[in-house]
Amino acid sequence: MFNTEIRKHIEETSCHGFLMIDTANSRNWGFGSSERLKCDSCSYVSPYYRLYEELETGKRGRKPAKINVGLQTGLMTTPISNTGMRRILAHANIAPPPPNVSAMHRAAGKVSEAMVALNVKDMHDIREKIKQDNRLCRLKDGTKVNVEGDTCYNNPLFNSGGHTPFQGGTIAVTTMSENNTRSKRIVGVHVANKLCMVARPLRNQGIAVDCPNHDGKCTANMSETDVIGNEEKWNEQVARKINTDLNIASFTGDGDSKGHSGVDKAQVQQTVHFKDLRHLGNSLKRAINKAQFNSGMFAGPASKRANFQNRFALSIRARCMSELTRAHKNTKVI
Known part of the structure; x- marks a missing residue:
């Protein structure tokens, strides 16, 4: 940018003033920005230059900046929220002014959809790899897989006792990993979520909203009245996903829930159950x-x-x- 504009500035104006970044007229695109140069001695102003790389989407409209997508990808591996990240940058004076929170949330939504699709494909590839390994081992049934699984919650379920009439947890994540190899790769996941950012403001306005069946986008996939600790149901859904490629031969669980019953419901053949x-x-x-x-x-x-x-x-x-x-x-x- 500087080399091109310095030469162009001298050729067009014969001015030997200094070019500097016009910070007062910066164009921000999330964490990326477009800048132009201006002369301190004459009225020369350069065109805008993008100081970030764009991500090709194959769609019409403005392309997202790689730095914005990369930031959201990194935040998904940490407990830091978009609001928290914005505060950190504001206090450190790294990106003044910090990006808009709603824009960061929209970027997070698009990145999360891509991450979900990528993880679903990755788990499918892992299940296919297990079938290939079984055939190489000359197993009689190449679709058999031994799994272990459990459900974790965003809050301990016993925290609600004596404090609130509602259940303690609002998000339940059920994970199953294979026990055929030492890698113990994840082969199935289900997330049960009661939280919906659209329904809450509507209810505050007196509008009756029933998640997840209301109009518009609903981030919840279960009703507020459903039991969040129904591990039998969650394990059944994960087992059905695994059964698209493999058959569960044995299931290792915690033994303190009905998770094994959910695996049995999703299976046509009998499953052996173990306790960790x-x-x-x-x-x-x-x-x-x-x-x-x-x-x-x-x-x-x-x-x-x-x-x-x-x-x-x-x-x-x-x-x-x-x-x-x-x-x-x-x-x-x-």
Whole structure:
């Protein structure tokens, strides 16, 4: 930009003044900007130059800047929101003025749609790769896959007790990963979401809105009255997605929900169910703490017996987990 305009400025005006960026007339496009040069001695003004690269979309209209798309892609891997990112940039005086929040949200929506499509394709490719590996191993049924899965929430479900009549969580993410290889790649995901940014302002205006069936764009895919902790339903939906390419042979879950029932509903053939060691150990510890032992089992005053029983439960859990881990390592598959 400077080399071209300095030469052009001298050729057209014969002026030897200095060219500087016209910051008062910058054109911002999110985090990208278009700048022009002006002379401090004459009235020469250069055309605008884009100081960012555009992303080709194949559609009509203004192209998005790569820096804006890259920022939204990076934010999706962090807990920082668009509002938080805008505040950071404003306090650091990095991009004055900071980009508009609504524009950042629109960019995030477009990037998230592309990310969802990319992840769906990636999980499909992983499932196809598992079938290829099964055929290379000369398995009788090349579509079999062993999976493990669980559901996590944006808030602990027990947090609502005594504080609100509503459920503690509003988002549930159910993930299943394959157990055929050591990579444990994710082969199925389902996100249950009750949050809708469109419905809330409408309800504040007295308009009856029922998510996710109202007009316009609804970010929720379940009703507010639905049970967010229905892991049976979420596991069934993930299992049906996996069944488009593979058949689940075994499912390892936490054992404290009905997730295994959901996998059974989605399967035509019978599924073997296992419990993961961490939840199995915790269940064993709770059972020992609740057990009624003989009065002579734990000596000492009553105030210390509960402590002795808890330490005994921890010891039994550690011993059992050690035995199971060693047995698994020593097992040779022929």
